[in-house]
Each structure stands twice: as structure tokens, then as C-alpha cells.
Amino acid sequence: METKNIMIVGVGGQGSLLASRLLGRLLLTRGYDVKVSEVHGMSQRGGSVVTYVRFGDKVYSPIVDKGEADFIVSFERLEAARYTEDLKKGGKIVTSTQRINPMPVIMGAAQYPDGLIEKMRAAGIDVDAIDALSLAEQAGSAKAVNIVLMGRLSRWFDFSEQEWLTAIEQTVPAKFLELNKTAFNLGREA
Amino acid sequence: MKTLMLGNEAVARGLYEAGCSFVSSYPGTPSTEITEAVAKYPEVYAEWAPNEKVALESAFGASLAGSRAFCGMKHVGLNVAADPLFTMSYTGVNAGLIIGVADDAGMHSSQNEQDSRHYAKAAKIPMLEPSDSAEALELTKLAYELSERFDTPVLLKMCTRVAHSQSLVQPGPRTEARKSYEKNAAKYIMMPGNAKRRHPVVEQRTADLIAWAEDVSINRLEDGPDHSMGIITSSTSYQYVKEVCGDLYPVLKLGMVWPLPEKKIRDLAASVDRLVVVEELDGFIEEHCRNLGLSVTGKEKFSCIDELSQNKVAAGLGKPVPEGVKFSEPIPARPPVMCAGCPHRGLFYTLAKNKVTALGDIGCYTLGAVPPLGALDSTLCMGASVSGLHGFTKAGGGKAVAVIGDSTFIHSGITGLVNMAYNESNATVIIVDNSITGMTGHQQNPTTGFNLKGDPCTKIDLETLCRAVGIRRVRVVDPYDLAQCDQALKEEMAADEPSVIISRRPCALLKYVKHKKPVVIDKEKCVGCKMCMRVGCPAISMSAGKAAIDNTLCTGCGVCGQLCHQGAIRPAKED
Numbered sequence: 197m198e199t200k201n202i203m204i205v206g207v208g209g210q211g212s213l214l215a216s217r218l219l220g221r222l223l224l225t226r227g228y229d230v231k232v233s234e235v236h237g238m239s240q241r242g243g244s245v246v247t248y249v250r251f252g253d254k255v256y257s258p259i260v261d262k263g264e265a266d267f268i269v270s271f272e273r274l275e276a277a278r279y280t281e282d283l284k285k286g287g288k289i290v291t292s293t294q295r296i297n298p299m300p301v302i303m304g305a306a307q308y309p310d311g312l313i314e315k316m317r318a319a320g321i322d323v324d325a326i327d328a329l330s331l332a333e334q335a336g337s338a339k340a341v342n343i344v345l346m347g348r349l350s351r352w353f354d355f356s357e358q359e360w361l362t363a364i365e366q367t368v369p370a371k372f373l374e375l376n377k378t379a380f381n382l383g384r385e386a
Numbered sequence: 387m388k389t390l391m392l393g394n395e396a397v398a399r400g401l402y403e404a405g406c407s408f409v410s411s412y413p414g415t416p417s418t419e420i421t422e423a424v425a426k427y428p429e430v431y432a433e434w435a436p437n438e439k440v441a442l443e444s445a446f447g448a449s450l451a452g453s454r455a456f457c458g459m460k461h462v463g464l465n466v467a468a469d470p471l472f473t474m475s476y477t478g479v480n481a482g483l484i485i486g487v488a489d490d491a492g493m494h495s496s497q498n499e500q501d502s503r504h505y506a507k508a509a510k511i512p513m514l515e516p517s518d519s520a521e522a523l524e525l526t527k528l529a530y531e532l533s534e535r536f537d538t539p540v541l542l543k544m545c546t547r548v549a550h551s552q553s554l555v556q557p558g559p560r561t562e563a564r565k566s567y568e569k570n571a572a573k574y575i576m577m578p579g580n581a582k583r584r585h586p587v588v589e590q591r592t593a594d595l596i597a598w599a600e601d602v603s604i605n606r607l608e609d610g611p612d613h614s615m616g617i618i619t620s621s622t623s624y625q626y627v628k629e630v631c632g633d634l635y636p637v638l639k640l641g642m643v644w645p646l647p648e649k650k651i652r653d654l655a656a657s658v659d660r661l662v663v664v665e666e667l668d669g670f671i672e673e674h675c676r677n678l679g680l681s682v683t684g685k686e687k688f689s690c691i692d693e694l695s696q697n698k699v700a701a702g703l704g705k706p707v708p709e710g711v712k713f714s715e716p717i718p719a720r721p722p723v724m725c726a727g728c729p730h731r732g733l734f735y736t737l738a739k740n741k742v743t744a745l746g747d748i749g750c751y752t753l754g755a756v757p758p759l760g761a762l763d764s765t766l767c768m769g770a771s772v773s774g775l776h777g778f779t780k781a782g783g784g785k786a787v788a789v790i791g792d793s794t795f796i797h798s799g800i801t802g803l804v805n806m807a808y809n810e811s812n813a814t815v816i817i818v819d820n821s822i823t824g825m826t827g828h829q830q831n832p833t834t835g836f837n838l839k840g841d842p843c844t845k846i847d848l849e850t851l852c853r854a855v856g857i858r859r860v861r862v863v864d865p866y867d868l869a870q871c872d873q874a875l876k877e878e879m880a881a882d883e884p885s886v887i888i889s890r891r892p893c894a895l896l897k898y899v900k901h902k903k904p905v906v907i908d909k910e911k912c913v914g915c916k917m918c919m920r921v922g923c924p925a926i927s928m929s930a931g932k933a934a935i936d937n938t939l940c941t942g943c944g945v946c947g948q949l950c951h952q953g954a955i956r957p958a959k960e961d
Contacts, residue, residue: 208722220390220552230390231518232552235494236415236827241753242924243722256629258518258551258622261697263708278717281710296936298720302919302927303758306718319713329938338938 197228199252201260202349205279206271207296208235208245211342214367215269216247218346222355222363223251233258244275244298267352269345272296273325277312280321289321290348292328292341324348331382340379343368347383357384391555393548396519397486398423399555400526401456404482405563406430408448410441412797413826414460415495416549417488421458422829425838429560434829434838437768437797438463442470442485449483449539450574452565454530458486461502462767466798472509474539476584477574481565482533484526485511488544491666492693495825497748497765499691501667506541506644510588512595513541513644514604517624519553525604525641530563536591536598543643545666547622547693596645604641605650610634615703616658618651618671623664623688626699646674655680662687662703666694724753726925727894727901727941730818732865733789734761735921735945736872742879743786744816745778747771747794750824750893754789758922762789769798772815776806779813785879787814793823793831796846800855806884807856814878814885817848818865820893828896852886859885866891868948894941902942903958907933911954918946918955 202219204212213234220232228251235245248260262281268289270276276291283289293313300306309315313325326348332340343364350360361377368376391399397420401409409432411421425432435441438459445457459467464487471485487505490496506513514529516522522544529540572580599605612634619627620640627637638654640646655661655675663672663684672684687702688694697707724731734754737744738761746752746762747770755762763786764774771788772795778786790799795817803815823829830836835845852860859881863874871889878885892899904925914931925939926946933955947955 207720209725217390217552224388224390224554229554230552232390233547234392234550234552236418236550241722241750241825242720242725244720255553256625257696258547258553258625259695261695261708263697263710274717274720277713277715278720280713283711284708285711287711297924297927298718299723299757299922299924300718300721302924303922304928305757308718309715312715315715316713319711321711321713 197252199250199255200266201264201284202249202267202269203260203265203279203282204247204249204269205275206245207275208242210271211339212245212247212271215342215346216249218363218367219249221366222360223249225359225363229253229255231255231258244278246279267349269349271328271341271345273312274298274308276323277309277316280316283321287322288352289316289323290345290352291323291325292345293325294327294329294341326383326386328383331386332379335379335382336375340376343376343379344383347380348386350380350384388554388556390552391519392419392550392552393516393519393522393544394419394550395423396522396555397526397542397544399557400523401484402427402430403523403558403560404454404527404530405561406454406456406530408445408453408455409433409458410435410444410448411458412436412438412441412463413823413829414463414488415826416490416546417458417460417463417486417544418826418829419549420486421838424456432838434831436832438467439469442467445483446470446474449479449481451567452481454482454563456484456486460496461487461489461500462496462498463487464502464505466768468505471505471511471539473576475509475511475588476576476581478537479533479539480567481563482530483539484529484533484542485539486542486544488546488549489667490546492546494546497767499667501670502541502543503643503670504668510592511539511541511644512536512642513543514641515543515621515643516548516641517621517639518548519551519555521641522548523555528604536595538591543621545621592645596648599642599645599647600649602642605647606639607650607654608633608637608639610636613657614659615662616654616660617662617664618654618675619664620671621666623666623694623699626694626696627664629696630700630703630705640671643671646671648678651675651678651680664688664694664699664702721756722753723756723922723924724750725894726923726939727943729820729865729889729891729894730754731921731923732868732945733816733818733871733889734759736868736875737761737787737789740872740875742875743778743784745771745774745786745788747788747790747799749791749794751789751791751818758920768794769802772799772802773805775813775815776802776809776811779811785813787816787879789816789818791824792817792819792821792833792848795848796832800851803852803857803886804855811884812882814887816887816889819848819888819890822893822896824893828893848888857884857886859883860888862888862890864891865889866943866945868945894943904935904937904940904942905944905947905955906958907935908954908956911952913952915951917949917951920949921946
């Protein structure tokens with residue numbers, strides 16, 4: 197099988213690390229070769245963050261480069277737009293519609309573009325957008341945005357719901373398991 | 387069963403399996419998780435040391451005593467530990483000793499992009515370099531064998547993409563390793579008479595290691611059908627080469643990057659039309675090839691600036707590079723910022739408001755340099771704020787302050803403060819004490835009262851420490867209280883002697899720190915003056931001409947409310 201590439205992008209602190217680890221666990225159960233590349237340190241502090249998940253028969257590079265991503269899962273719509281160049285032709289963006297203003301916008305030094313999702317679609321990009329924050333809050337915590345988006349991503353993957361839920365069980369703390377299962381289903385069915 | 391592990395976790399697993407029983411490190415991205423992961427094995431004693439020099443000397447002592455030992459750090463940490471490093475090359479080891487050093491090409495979280503391989507060459511110490519997690523485990527175990535067989539410390543070099551990438555690893559059982567200590571003055575006391583006899587031993591060791599490098603499997607030739615080109619590579623660059631070229635060309639994959647083989651490289655060169663070296667950062671292997679008199683393509687195609695990637699390698703090799711989706715909308719940058727509720731913010735606001743020259747240091751608080759606060763004037767290396775302040779004020783730079791975190795102060799700020807007291811500086815050091823080593827992801831340190839394993843331990847009292855070195859003016863402020871910060875800063879800067887202000891409040895991200903409810907904006911009272919925006923908090927923005935709070939971010943710290951002249955920002959009613 198040709199290597200598949202997923203990028204998970206967002207704002208530092210939104211939980212992209214956990215989402216990438218969840219994917220790693222899931223893909224491992226099917227016997228794929230898997231690589232997950234994470235970001236630690238200063239860039240985690242409210243900056244733009246990217247993690248890479250790659251799987252296939254044999255995976256060499258741990259990173260996804262320009263024009264290679266089959267999926268970009270984004271926790272914030274500006275971040276989805278930031279990484280479009282990494283998307284493979286025919287690739288798909290799964291994004292939360294959430295807006296988090298970066299400091300240059302807060303300061304008035306830059307504009308947060310209007311109608312980003314519509315503009316991406318107009319440019320021929322396949323964008324699946326959901327209000328993951330509201331769904332996460334509905335599930336019981338704004339922090340579950342990552343699992344809501346994994347639920348959404350699951351629609352495009354050939355894994356059973358049970359396989360996903362098992363991977364969630366292996367990734368999240370037990371006391372938040374039910375909340376995260378709810379979040380996953382809300383994202384999957386939204 | 388195979389499992390996913392970070393490269394750093396795989397090193398930790400390798401340490402465990404090889405019978406390592408002593409680890410002393412200082413945290414630094416991207417090396418930190420090695421020590422955090424190994425601390426979870428009860429068979430291994432692991433600790434955070436105050437700095438890398440102390441850590442490496444402690445690991446040396448453990449090796450001397452007969453324990454397989456490890457010391458981990460980031461690339462710049464090796465500068466701090468360089469003094470013991472160069473001489474333990476002469477003494478060699480008793481039980482095996484590994485120094486883990488993690489480079490940060492691309493500077494994801496570092497102040498420079500130095501290439502640690504130069505240390506291996508300069509200190510004449512072998513250096514192994516894995517290219518994924520499975521190799522990280524394997525080479526860690528091999529490093530102990532090498533260390534004991536060749537009587538040398540061994541450098542294990544990681545880089546961000548190996549350290550922080552998860553890949554498949556097959557864990558194995560632990561084998562205990564223990565030696566006894568025997569006094570050997572000629573080997574371990576490095577005074578000139580002994581050191582003169584040890585230096586030739588070091589040179590012979592390097593020659594022996596080169597011979598070993600010629601036929602060891604970690605330096606492997608992966609042959610390919612197309613001999614128009616032969617590639618020498620290592621580490622993550624190897625992965626990029628394989629990603630781009632598959633098995634087309636002969637590839638010499640080096641698991642040991644110092645000392646380098648000679649015959650193996652000459653043989654490859656002789657069998658191909660063109661020799662290419664693909665390596666990250668400096669042209670280290672390339673230079674070695676040139677010293678062998680070989681013609682080689684290297685840094686002119688693969689820049690020494692920034693990290694490499696499969697597309698960069700493809701471009702350098704003249705291969706097609708995939709095109710991404712075009713989207714022309716301008717996207718504003720999202721630089722890292724101090725978190726909402728960060729205790730450093732109030733202190734930096736006070737510095738900016740008073741237009742104080744502030745020499746900064748290494749940690750989260752380096753973010754005090756970015757707009758709108760822009761409250762720092764320099765950042766060099768760990769501890770440089772304090773010693774830099776001394777030179778700045780002595781040389782007539784005017785009144786200024788140093789800003790340094792609790793962990794960084796203990797790492798190497800304290801020696802600068804000793805100098806300020808001893809040589810009578812007239813300046814103020816501000817210790818931003820957030821009760822944790824923050825930037826690297828919440829490691830304990832000697833000021834927190836807890837050790838690496840999370841157990842209570844001796845806690846350094848910063849006030850007493852500063853007084854003990856001769857600073858008479860030491861005071862503590864709460865950085866959430868702007869008036870208190872302002873008063874303390876003005877008074878201490880006006881004093882005619884050195885002083886210390888400890889700005890103390892725990893990091894807002896610590897689990898035990900309880901946040902208040904988000905502050906509430908009274909839209910009737912808000913006049914849209916943007917005074918509250920001057921603290922640069924990511925939780926405040928303007929919406930329809932009025933201040934607006936992002937309730938998912940705000941911790942209710944109330945610093946913004948202290949700037950509002952209209953009384954439009956008030957605390958929420960707590961339940």
C-alpha cells in the first residue's frame with residue numbers, strides 16, 4: 197500500500213498531540229508501519245502547531261512535505277488555510293469552524309480573512325467543516341474538540357466504530373472516557 | 387509485541403534493557419523525554435541536575451562506581467558540559483557511560499542551530515546517531531558495549547525529528563550490568579603527568595574505532611542497481627533519501643558518525659559515478675570525504691540552514707518535487723505567545739511600561755520579547771541575563787534589569803549573582819519564579835520541592851540563597867498585582883546597591899493551579915480604548931469596538947482589569 201499522510205494542525209494547547217497518538221494506536225492495530233511526528237517546546241505556547249501521521253507498508257520520513265497530505269485535520273479554520281500548500285491534489289481538509297485570533301490580529305497588525313472556508317472551496321479544495329467546539333461542549337468539555345474531529349475524520353476511514361473506540365480507550369484517561377466517546381460520536385454523525 | 391515509541395522513549399527503553407542504573411540530566415527540548423521516560427523504570431535511578439555540567443560529572447561518578455550511566459541534554463547543553471566531556475575522553479570509563487545530545491535543526495525550540503558532531507571530533511569521542519526509534523533502542527544498547535570495550539564515553543546524537551517522532555519498536559528484557567570500583571590513579575587523576583600518558587591512548591582508541599567502523603553492521607551499504615550516484619547519509623536524512631530514491635542507488639547509511647570509516651567510503655566512491663552526501667546542518671561527513679581526497683556533492687545542494695525534508699532532498703538530487711494546492715489568500719502568522727493567565731505577563735507589562743532595559747534569559751519568559759510587550763533587550767544563553775547585566779551596568783549602559791526563571795537561575799544565574807555581589811554591581815535581577823521548569827514541559831527543579839520522580843525533597847529557598855551570596859535587598863512580588871510590581875521595580879532600581887526581585891506565582895498550566903472564572907466585560911462601560919490589549923493576552927480581543935473575552939482561554943487572573951480606567955472588566959461571580 198502506498199503511504200498515506202495525515203496532518204493535524206491547530207493552535208498550541210488544543211490537543212493535537214493526543215489526536216495524533218490516537219491515530220497511531222488505531223493504525224497499529226491493522227499492522228501498518230506507522231510514524232507520528234510531534235511538536236514539543238516553545239512552539240506549543242499558543243503558536244501554530246503541526247503533527248504528522250504517516251502509515252503504509254513501509255514508512256521512511258516521519259514528516260509530511262508540501263503536496264503530500266491526503267488529509268489535513270484542523271482545529272481552527274485559519275490553520276486549515278495556512279497549510280493548504282501541503283495538501284495533495286485531491287486531498288481533503290477536515291476542519292473545525294472555530295476562530296482563534298492570532299496575536300498579530302489581536303494587535304490590529306493583520307486581518308483575519310473573512311469567508312475562509314468558502315474561499316478554500318472556491319479554490320477547488322475539498323473542505324469538510326464542522327463546529328467542533330460546540331459539539332465538544334455538548335459532549336461535556338471544550339477540550340474534547342480533538343476527539344470530535346477524530347470522529348469526523350473517521351467517516352473517511354475504513355475502520356469500524358469499535359476499532360476507533362478501542363483506540364480511544366487506550367489513549368484517553370479513564371475518567372474522561374465516556375465524555376470522549378460521546379464527543380467522537382457527535383463528530384462522526386454531525 | 388511491537389509498539390509505537392518516541393525516539394526519546396526508545397532511548398530510555400534501550401537504557402533500561404542495557405542495565406543502566408544511573409541517569410542525571412538537565413531538561414532541554416528535544417531531549418527531555420529520554421530522562422522522563424527512563425525515570426518510570428524502578429530499576430533506574432534518575433534525576434534532574436541543576437545543569438548539564440553537574441549532570442555529566444555525576445554520570446561520570448556513577449560510571450566510576452561501576453554503574454552503567456547516562457546523561458541527557460540538548461545541543462546547547464553540551465556547551466555547558468563541554469569541560470568534563472573533553473577530559474573524560476582521556477580518563478575513559480569504568481562502567482559504560484552514554485551522553486545523549488539532541489540537536490534542533492530548524493530551531494523549533496532553540497536559540498541556535500549548532501551541530502553537535504563537531505564535539506565528537508573535537509573531544510575524540512565516538513558518536514552514534516539513530517534514524518528512527520528502533521535504531522534508537524538498538525544503538526543505545528550498542529553504545530554501552532562500545533563504551534566498555536573501547537574504554538570511552540559514547541555520544542548518542544538525536545535530532546528533533548528522531549527524538550519527537552514515534553515509530554515501531556520491539557522492546558526486550560533487561561540485563562543487569564554492574565562493575566566494581568578499583569582505584570586507578572594513573573587513569574582517573576588527570577594531572578599533566580598522567581594526562582600525557584593518556585593522550586596517546588585516546589589517539590590509539592580512535593584508530594581502533596575507525597577499524598571497527600569499517601566492518602560493523604550499523605555502517606551498512608544498501609546497494610542499488612543504479613551506480614550513476616552513491617549517497618552517504620545518516621539520521622533523519624537517511625529516511626528522506628529512502629523516501630525519495632527507494633532502493634535505486636547505493637546508500638551508505640552511517641550509524642556511527644564519528645569516527646568515520648575510510649575504506650568503506652572509498653569503496654563506495656570507486657563504484658559510483660558521483661558521490662553525494664546528504665546530511666543535516668554542517669557538511670561534516672562531506673568534509674571528511676574531501677579530506678580523503680574524494681570529489682563530493684554536499685552542502686551546495688543540501689543547505690546547512692534549517693532542517694531537511696523529502697522535498698528538499700528530492701530538489702537537491704534533481705528529482706521531481708510534488709506541487710501543493712494553490713491558495714492565494716494572505717494568512718496572518720501565529721507566533722507563540724505567553725499563555726492566558728501566565729504569571730510572567732504582569733511583570734513584563736511593568737517593565738514595558740517603565741521602558742526598562744531588560745536582559746533576558748532562556749525559558750517561556752523569552753516570549754516577553756514579542757509584541758505588544760516587547761519588554762526584552764537580549765537573550766543569549768542560560769544565565770547570561772545576570773552576568774550580562776553586570777557587564778552592561780559596569781560599562782555605563784545605564785540602569786537595567788535581568789529577567790531569569792527559577793530553573794535557569796539555579797542552572798547558571800547564581801554564579802552571575804555571586805559576581806554582582808562580589809564586584810558590586812548596582813542593578814536589579816528579577817527572578818520570575820513560576821515554581822516549575824516551564825518551557826520544556828513542567829520538570830521539577832531544586833526550587834520546587836519535588837524531585838524527578840515526584841517525591842518531596844529539599845527545596846532551595848531563593849530569598850535565603852540570594853542573601854547568602856551578599857545581596858541585601860531581596861523582595862517578593864505577586865506578578866498578578868501590577869501596582870506592587872511597579873512599586874518594587876521603581877524602588878529597587880532607585881537603590882544604590884544590587885537587588886533581587888522575586889516575581890512569584892506558579893505557572894498557570896500546572897494542574898494544581900485553580901483558575902477563576904473568566905472575567906466579564908461590561909459593554910456599557912467599555913469605551914474601546916484598548917488599554918487592556920496592552921498586556922498582549924490571547925484571551926482579549928476587540929469585537930465591534932468593545933473588548934471581548936475568549937472564555938475558553940481566560941483564567942480570570944484579572945491583570946487586564948487593573949489597566950481598565952472605566953471599571954469595565956470585572957471578576958465573574960464565583961459559585
